[in-house]
Every structure is written in structure tokens, then in C-alpha cells.
Amino acid sequence: MELKTVSENYRYCNSLTNYSRRKTIPVRVGDLLIGGDNPIVVQSMTTVDTMDTEGSIEQSIRMIESGCQLVRITAPSIKEAENLRKIKEGLRKRGYDTPLVADIHFTPNAAEVAARIVEKVRVNPGNYADKKKFEVLEYTDASYQAELERIRERFLPLVKICKANGTAMRIGTNHGSLSDRIMSRYGDTPLGMVESALEFLRICEDENYHDIVISMKSSNTQVMVQAYRLLVQKLDEGGFKPYPLHLGVTEAGDGEDGRVKSAVGIGALLEDGLGDTVRVSLTEDPEFESPVVKTLISRYNNRPEISGIDPIENSPIDPFSYNKRKSVEVVNFGGGNVPRVITDVSLISEMQPKELRATGHFYLPELDKWKMNDLGCDYIYSGKEAVPFMLPNGIKEILDHASWKIHPERKNKFPAVSLGQMVSGEELHPSLNFLSCSCEEVVEALPVLSNDLPVVIVLSTEKAHQMQALRRAFISLIEAGIHLPVVPKVTYTDADAEKTMLFAATDVGGLLIDGLGDGVLIGLDRLTLGSREKTLEQVKLHNSVSFGVLQAARTRMSKTEYISCPSCGRTLFDLQETTAMIRKRTDHLKGVKIGIMGCIVNGPGEMADADYGYVGSGKGKITLYKGKEVVKRSVPSEKAVDELIGIIKQDGQWIEPEENDHH
Structure with missing residues (x-):
């Protein structure tokens, strides 16, 4: 660039x-x-x-x-x-x-x-x-x-x-x-x-x-x-x-x-x-x-104007069109790969197989098998203590370097190293290592980084202006010609679920929209932990929010997307009920986008983005779309969901839901 x-x-x-x-x-x-x-x-x-x-x-x-x-x-x-x-x-x-x-x-x-x-x-x-x-x-x-x-x-x-x-x-x-x-x-x-x-x-x-x-x-x-x-x-x-x-x-x-x-x-x-x-x-x-x-x-009511972050004199990012930051491929990070989800489980000691469900991986004891849903994370970060059971194939583990170094089984385990450990020449994994680096350390890290290292950088910051600090660090890497994959890590000291959703979406989503980021990691915070059950709930929330942010920023489609309007006085059917009904029948169709519109105002153009559309066109009447094309007009609403599924089937996009798709 x-x-x-x-x-x-x-x-x-x-x-x-x-x-x-x-x-x-x-x-x-x-x-x-x-x-x-x-x-x-x-x-x-x-x-x-x-x-x-x-x-x-x-x-x-x-x-x-x-x-x-x-x-x-x-x-x-x-x-x-x-x-x-x-x-x-x-x-x-x-x-x-x-x-x-x-x-x-x-x-x-x-x-x-x-x-x-x-x-x-x-x-x-x-x-x-x-x-x-x-x-x-x-x-x-x-x-x-x-x-x-x-x-x-x-x-x-x-x-x-x-x-x-x-x-x-x-x-x-x-x-x-x-x-x-x-x-x-x-x-x-x-x-x-x-x-x-x-x-x-x-x-x-x-x-x-x-x-x-x-x-x-x-x-x-x-x-x-x-x-x-x-x-x-x-x-x-x-x-x-x-x-x-x-x-x-x-x-x-x-x-x-x-x-x-x-x-x-x-x-x-x-x-x-x-x-x-x-x-x-x-x-x-x-x-x-x-x-x-x-x-x-x-967040902006009391935010200080001055962040203490080095100013950006020249920005290599075009703010008016999407360009993904160039990155080399390290195992399945960077290059042409979708951004990866790393889920932090480091504050749960002696994790049990059934508890891994918080990360989208399900152990079925009667079959002695693992199953993964649409939100099965790619990596878990387990910190000082390795998970005490054999992980399923769809998931790999990141351990702090000291624990990784002494672990007897390292095939699917990778080390998280600090900048100090990299500089002092600690042993690295031959194919994949995670450099935990604060945004403020990036300039210091540049001399030890090169594009042929098997390293993914995990960037974090203590600053209130998390998004700006992360963006500044990305730009330093771009300016220095470092194309290693980078995963932003964000942590929130307030464990409120809605704040976690909104703040992670702002801080990581804002970067992804500008093509910055090869994954996402929402960190657990020791200060906010309650019971084990509460911590597992938090892990589940962080995992699903990570996938949600990637989907919302259009960088990884992992679930069915519903483009549904808020109802208003123009709406010709009960939108909440209809959205719930369509979701119940179709939410196993990975990556399919379905537009559900109360009337034509935000219709075809907004749904231009959708693969299929369900639009109110009169009292009790629905028009069904494929892309921008009307496929069926004036369908009675009681038949419309079946007709919609019929269109998806004709299109070859339908798959039958599995019995246990809804955990």
C-alpha cells in the first residue's frame, strides 16, 4: 500500500x-x-x-x-x-x-x-x-x-x-x-x-x-x-x-x-x-x-481527549474502500485464511470435557465422540495449565511458554511467548508461536520480527482508547513492512454481558472494517470472575461475540445471517414473531443471508445483500425474493415460510438440520 x-x-x-x-x-x-x-x-x-x-x-x-x-x-x-x-x-x-x-x-x-x-x-x-x-x-x-x-x-x-x-x-x-x-x-x-x-x-x-x-x-x-x-x-x-x-x-x-x-x-x-x-x-x-x-x-462521556498514543502522520489505510492488510500465512492464520477465533479459558482450572461446550465443542459421552457447532472456536488459550484431556480435532491449544516447554505432548499445543522471551532466544515451536505484545511494545519489537518467523502477534493494550492504540500498532507494523498475522486481544474489566458485546464489537469491529486483524481474542479478567459457572458463561459469551463481530464486519460468515428491520407502523406482520419462526427453521444454513422486511421501504436494495428475502406486501401477504428478483408474489403468510424453504431447496442451498443442531 x-x-x-x-x-x-x-x-x-x-x-x-x-x-x-x-x-x-x-x-x-x-x-x-x-x-x-x-x-x-x-x-x-x-x-x-x-x-x-x-x-x-x-x-x-x-x-x-x-x-x-x-x-x-x-x-x-x-x-x-x-x-x-x-x-x-x-x-x-x-x-x-x-x-x-x-x-x-x-x-x-x-x-x-x-x-x-x-x-x-x-x-x-x-x-x-x-x-x-x-x-x-x-x-x-x-x-x-x-x-x-x-x-x-x-x-x-x-x-x-x-x-x-x-x-x-x-x-x-x-x-x-x-x-x-x-x-x-x-x-x-x-x-x-x-x-x-x-x-x-x-x-x-x-x-x-x-x-x-x-x-x-x-x-x-x-x-x-x-x-x-x-x-x-x-x-x-x-x-x-x-x-x-x-x-x-x-x-x-x-x-x-x-x-x-x-x-x-x-x-x-x-x-x-x-x-x-x-x-x-x-x-x-x-x-x-x-x-x-x-x-x-x-464510553465517550468521560473519555479524555488526549490518549498518549503516538500520532499517525501518514495512514496507509484507505478509509473509503475495504482492503485487507497484507499478511503472510502462518499455519491457518493470515494469508487467504478467514480470521480465527481464540477463546480464553485460562482462568478455569482442570477443565472437564463437558465444559468445552462453552467454546462450541460438544462431548457426546454416550457415543464417545466430539461434535462442533457453527461457533466452534479454532484455538483455546489455556494459560499456565494445559487442558487435562485429549482435545477434539477441530481445536488447538495455546499455553504460556513455561508450561508449553515442559509439556510431554506438544503436537497440537503452541506457546505464547513474551517479547523478553523472544529476545532472549527461548525455544520456539517450529511452525506456530504466539507473541503476546502490548501495542506500546510494538516499536521495540520491530528489530526482532521478520516475515519468515512462524509467529502470530497477539496485540493488547491497557489504554482506555483501545481501538486507537491497536490501530496505531497495526500501522507501525505496516510501515515497517512486517506482514505477520495479527490478532487483537481486548479485555474489559466490567463483566456486564451487554457492555462486552458492544465494546468488543466497537474495538475489534472497527479494525476489521479497515482490513486489520487476522483473528479475535476477548480476554478473561481476573477482577470480574465469580463462580466457575459464571466464568464458563463468560467464556461462552466471549466465544459467541467473537464470531458475531467477525460476521458483522463481513470478514467470516459462520452462521445464518438475518437482515431484519425493526418493525414500525408500516409493518404488515409481526416481525419479531416471524423472525423467530424463520430463524427456528433456517438457522442451520451456514453463511446464508435471509432478509426479513416488514414492508418495501428498506426492501430490495437493503436486501440486495441478502440471498433470499421475505417482504410484507399487503395484510397477510408476503412477497418472496431470491437476491433482488421477485420469485413469488402475494403468498399467504401462513404458507410463506414453507414456500421460502422451497425456494432455498430449488436453489440447492438447503441442508437438512441435524437432530442435535440446537444445543
Whole structure:
């Protein structure tokens, strides 16, 4: 990779090593200020039908009580937009003055009504003035300009109403619903997403209207992060005002997967000081979203600006496109291998075969056999004490050097060595060794490293800015031409499960998105240990989060992926129930991506990423997709899952689930 200067080429953040929040203009939404020096704002979206006034009020109150500072409600047509007045009045009567946002797709007339009632309107530039037909269009510069004039005509009335009423606006690009015009000119790219927003932004700026927040959402975390970074650079280059950013990963899913996927994309941007308001899109009741956002942003409330990490003058990493760091192959690390999962079991003494299930490896005593599920780790790190039984074939063991040196059986056991031990010439394994090295020691380690050593570097840091410290160390290795595989190791002194999911996804996911990392290791922390049972629970969590982070960053697909939207008032079926039902029937299909969408708004484009799609198209009616192609329309919902499985079978992607797939 040729070196480029951060300051000249990569203007998307203030610093790659300190925590420094991007300076934006503040935007007023009711009594709330987004951007400027104000704290990051927590928001969420109702899932009740907007015409259910009482239901919408009750749900909004539950959301506000759980920490939501901005409530978004869908307004798919004029009648819903008008009903926002009743919802707002009902909330004010109950003593809640939380600002409301109307969510608009396809219907400019509904937006114009809503903008006179609520404090903010969200428009999607992909479908505000365009109907999607999936056509490839040829434009001359003149015909493209004519299209922009047509958009101006559709959009201008809303801008004028917002300006006159002091209503804020979010220009929210969705990767899933870029217009045919943008797709034809820019393709399905981060640049296309940015241009889609800028077309609308130019119209606002021409009218001297600046109460604007912008978002670049995608269900693909790599695309999402690249699009936000590119947006910041393009705003800067184009002489636009520095507008605040709304961060979110669309259709993240539910449970642990939804939290990990959201944190990979959102966390990577927060670390670089981007983001002024955040929504986590979970396929769960909306009052569960705000606490996740609060945990995610809590890390930045007291983070010192100055990290004490050496600045990065030149970054060899292109922040706008994915390039994996070049690495040599050492056994099954680096080179063309998928990133490996190392699971730390070092604080469990005299481990029993049945306890290995926490790492995805199951002993079946009646058959005297081992079985591995989708989350079977590649290596265990057992520290000072070797596991006292013969390990199954799918797993190898890492021991501290002193214990490895005296172990009689070293075939599938490999040493973890310190820098001091390497320097003093301790005996190494002929094919694979793990150099435990702090980020701060990397520069010191460079003279003893070379690309023909059988070494994988395990990098860790004590710094609060873990992601920045790890990134700095990676860049030192790249600059020195060291291509040995590197596994980032992160440890958290707070054993809270949700924090572990969100923080590991931020710190390791942020690196993986930039092509850095040949594996993942979440360390056990002695301070947080409880009973043996608790420790095993923690091992199980670390193991599954490791696989989840690799999957969410698109670097290793180990399980079925569900791209499911959070429900909203547009949803045509019970999304949570349907997602659970589809998951139950299909979650043994490794690496298959299934999109489950409540309606067409985030539909085919967001699902472009999915292999198969299940989309609500009318009450009790489902449209089934293969990729972007409609395969079956208006399937009754009670038959739709069977029909979906039929399509997967026809495609040759189906395998029968094994009896004991669900441990």
C-alpha cells in the first residue's frame, strides 16, 4: 500500500489516535440541540400503527422512560401525518415534551402536512421524488440536470414549510433504496449514497435552510462506515456547513447479533469522533433500543481527549474502500485464511470435557465422540495449565511458554511467548508461536520480527482508547513492512454481558472494517470472575461475540445471517414473531443471508445483500425474493415460510438440520 497523508487525503476525522469529536453546527429540534458541543442524542422509533393514537402515545412514553430523547413515528400517508397532531397533543397532556420526528417515504404530501405539526421530518432522498423500477437509465449531462430540476420542484415546498415553521429535517439515505437514477450513475456504492444526500442538501442550502441532520444507513457495516466517512469529506470539500450526523445500521436484527452488528458500524464511527445522534435498529420492542444506545455512547462521556498514543502522520489505510492488510500465512492464520477465533479459558482450572461446550465443542459421552457447532472456536488459550484431556480435532491449544516447554505432548499445543522471551532466544515451536505484545511494545519489537518467523502477534493494550492504540500498532507494523498475522486481544474489566458485546464489537469491529486483524481474542479478567459457572458463561459469551463481530464486519460468515428491520407502523406482520419462526427453521444454513422486511421501504436494495428475502406486501401477504428478483408474489403468510424453504431447496442451498443442531 502506498502511504497517503491523513491531513491531505483523509479528512473524515480530527485524529486517528485521540478522541476528538467532529465540530458540527447545532441543529434545534424542539427543546433539544443535536450537534455542536451537545451530548450525543438517543433516539428510537415506534412500531405501533400511527392511526392507533392511544397505542402510539403509550409506546412513546415507554420509549421516553427508557431513555429515548427523540421519538420517530412513520407517516406513510396524509391521514397518518395528520394523526401526529393527536399523538403530540396526547403526549403533551401527559407531561411529555419530547420532540417528534415524522418518517416519510414516497409521499411528499404527507411530509408537507407533518412538517407543520412535528419538530423534525425525515425524508429518504432515494424515494422522496423517485419511484423505484430497477431500471438502468442512460443520462446525458443535460437529461441528468433535468432530473435534478424535477427533484427540486418536488422537494422545494417541504424546505419552505420547514424553514417557515422552524422544523428540522433529516436527509436520510438508505443503501437499500437508492433511486434508479443514482444507481445508474454511481452504482450501489458509498459514493452513490453520499451524492443522493448532497442533491437534496444543495436545494436546502440554496434556500438558506440549515436545520439539517444527515444519515447514511446500510445493513452492511463496511458500506455504512465508508459512506459516513466519505460524506464528511465531501461536505468539507464542497464547502457545505458541517451538519450533524445521525448514526445507525439498518436491519441489524435482534438479540446479541443485533447489538453486535449495530456496534460494529456505529462504534467504529464514534471512536473517530463522528456522530451526534444514534439509533440502534433492533427487531425488538423499541423501549429496548435506547438503553443499548446509552451503553454504546457512555464510553465517550468521560473519555479524555488526549490518549498518549503516538500520532499517525501518514495512514496507509484507505478509509473509503475495504482492503485487507497484507499478511503472510502462518499455519491457518493470515494469508487467504478467514480470521480465527481464540477463546480464553485460562482462568478455569482442570477443565472437564463437558465444559468445552462453552467454546462450541460438544462431548457426546454416550457415543464417545466430539461434535462442533457453527461457533466452534479454532484455538483455546489455556494459560499456565494445559487442558487435562485429549482435545477434539477441530481445536488447538495455546499455553504460556513455561508450561508449553515442559509439556510431554506438544503436537497440537503452541506457546505464547513474551517479547523478553523472544529476545532472549527461548525455544520456539517450529511452525506456530504466539507473541503476546502490548501495542506500546510494538516499536521495540520491530528489530526482532521478520516475515519468515512462524509467529502470530497477539496485540493488547491497557489504554482506555483501545481501538486507537491497536490501530496505531497495526500501522507501525505496516510501515515497517512486517506482514505477520495479527490478532487483537481486548479485555474489559466490567463483566456486564451487554457492555462486552458492544465494546468488543466497537474495538475489534472497527479494525476489521479497515482490513486489520487476522483473528479475535476477548480476554478473561481476573477482577470480574465469580463462580466457575459464571466464568464458563463468560467464556461462552466471549466465544459467541467473537464470531458475531467477525460476521458483522463481513470478514467470516459462520452462521445464518438475518437482515431484519425493526418493525414500525408500516409493518404488515409481526416481525419479531416471524423472525423467530424463520430463524427456528433456517438457522442451520451456514453463511446464508435471509432478509426479513416488514414492508418495501428498506426492501430490495437493503436486501440486495441478502440471498433470499421475505417482504410484507399487503395484510397477510408476503412477497418472496431470491437476491433482488421477485420469485413469488402475494403468498399467504401462513404458507410463506414453507414456500421460502422451497425456494432455498430449488436453489440447492438447503441442508437438512441435524437432530442435535440446537444445543
